[in-house]
Amino acid sequence: MARVPPATHFSGILLIHCRGRSPDSGPRDCRDPKADRPPRERADHFRRFWVLDSSETQSLQSLWSLLLREPAPAGTVGAEGTRTFQKDVRVTGPGVHRAPAAPARPATPHAVARWCAEQGWPVHPLAAGRKTPAANCPACKDQHHRPASCPCLPAGRPCHGFHSATTDLERIDAWWSANPAWGVGVACGGADLIVIDVDAHPTPVPDRNRLLPGIPIHDSVDLQGLASGFDTLALLAALRRRPNPVEDGNTLRVRTPSGGLHIWYRNPHPVTRFRCSTGSSTKVALAWQVDVRADGGYIVAPTTRTAQGTYVAEGPSRLPAPLPEWLGEELVRTGHMIQRTPVRRPSAGPRSRRQDPAVGWQRVLDPLLTDVVECAATPEGAAFTAKLNKAAYTAGGLAAAGHLDEPTARALLLEAAQAARPWQSARNERIIDDALAAGSARPLHLEGRS
Template identity: 35%
Template sequence: MINLNQATVPAVQLALDLAAIGWHVFPLSPRDKRPLANCLHCRDNPTCSRDDYAACPCLPAGQWCHGVRAATTDPDRIRTWWRRTPTAVPAVAAGPSGLVLIDLDNHAPAPPADPATELLPGFTLTAEQLHEPSAVRTGADVLRLLAHLRGGPHPWPTGPGHQPIAVATPSGGRHLWYRAPQVAGGGRLRQALSELGWQIDIKAGWNYGIAPGAAAPAGAYRVLTGTPAAPGHMPDWLAREVLRVATDRPTTSPARLPAAPATGQEHRAAAYIAAVIESGAAELASLTDGRQRALSALAYKAGGLLSWSGLSRGDIEDRLIHAGLASGLPDRLARRIVDRALANGLASPLPAPGDRKAG
């Protein structure tokens, strides 16, 4: 049985215990709860930019490059990570672990201006359904409201088959770890930020949460109920709602970058910029905070690389917009960010990798 008492269990032991039951773990910075930075070899390296990162030599060598994409159940790799940074905070990659995290926040500065339409996106609540708007203050309150509307007896039933791993967070919120529901038609789950309800985030796919039982600078992630060895399934009403908002919507995939130009140098340049965009899109999809900033930085960099790549603005614009949409940004916002950042990048060309001089 896993000991989730953070006062007595070292972080590395918690990570190893979770990995032993199939939870894919990786380290976060003890300072800011973000994935530890890539090494210099992996930054902008096309061989480290595939979706599975199979060509990256750093992961087998014990590096933590690529953030959540490095998540593993390999005990030797885990020991190596924590030997280098014993205070790293264990995090869990939701999708590879077969899990969904429902993150119920408790730190909004003020309630929505129009609770009837903003507490539950897609609903217009009547006065009867929302008879005490001032009583709805947290994500847990919103989930209870949704449960009432959908006929669920309680947001997290206590029956063993539906019991999640419920975790009290340092900020007063709740993390609910469930087994991931099946997605029809070969679809995939993704993160959905505030799409289910106000102060409710869904972490799925290549997204992550701090491990149950972990200790972070802000405090402990204290397990209230459930056991990681047997997380419960969502009740049917909740599974339907999660699938409604967190399933990848059918979209037209962006066209691949054009066939490589004639010269070998231009071929390598086109492959390089394609790898930069692919790597940036994968990182963007794993973020909860800072997605607008990350998309802007990626588009700016791509614009700067165009001058020597042999590609046109139109060749990469759709791919950048698609990366923004896949991360959960609204269409209009993603297009606006890409348009502005690409233009700024084009105005400030970057040198080709081989032309960069050592400082």
């Protein structure tokens, strides 16, 4: 059980850090009382189990067996016929019957690797008992070269860490059959995953202006008790008036051996790519002691065992939820989005004074669309909404005057908006539709325009 820091006040907001959870009463404002019991007494408390034997529950049994919180000790069936897989999740149903007690065995790394691959997450081996990738072959150790040019990867050898990640089950079977003690890493980019890595390392707290990059914290804000990434992420969420991701029970969360937390999210807009960062970086960081795992990085799979301990899934969710929109905006604000060079339409060359009316609308609309696309280089303060609204309003007027059809106009607007703000597609569509409708009330005729 991780240490529970005291309640922390941030400018009138009381933040209580809760790490313990009761199976019947939900989050508590203090540590779980069972944490203070001797290990044997705590084991006795969870000495219950299930047997799921129907074909309908087979897949559920397989899923849960991969992601058990901890192996259940041998015991007897409770009066209600319930086995507790983890402290806050219980399952009941007709597929349960009483049976002799048997100790639960944790899933093997091989089984975990296959399960991850079945979710579409490319996996690669980690060194046995460690959280770092398995060592390269001797040739790759001696010769420094780019992973893309390495002959080991096409040959199916797991060199160069996450660059070798795959969902090929035959290759996975070969790797972990030969090295069953290897751990499991998941390549975040290939899996379209964004993992918020919250650290709790005992390091000195930096100056308050480095806690939340780009957000000045006034001297009047009391930061007494702030000690880890749990605190800075809670502060960021409170300032944005959003739920704290640490407490997001709708997504997969994994407790690390050091007391940190991996919060797994799925990228809802894969066309937008995000880079990795560390919370101590002075260039790109989400918050102090809060790392980001995305393109160009990997994350340790749940149930992986290291010399320091096991990566343990927390809460009821076992799959990543879509990245919350506000967190996506924060990643963009803090420089995590990988910029793409806007693709400009090739110039049609010099135009005569008397332009072909069939393409006259392009002369009016194209500069406005370019203004929208160029907002991609400026995450904030680019007047994106105003520029998109102007472009859509103009397109509505052009469509009403018969210069182009509305579906074409809408498609061009959506393409430009997606290039600049892909993480807010629903909002983009609302802006476009409203402005198109307003513009259509005032047809824009091009006669007499030069």
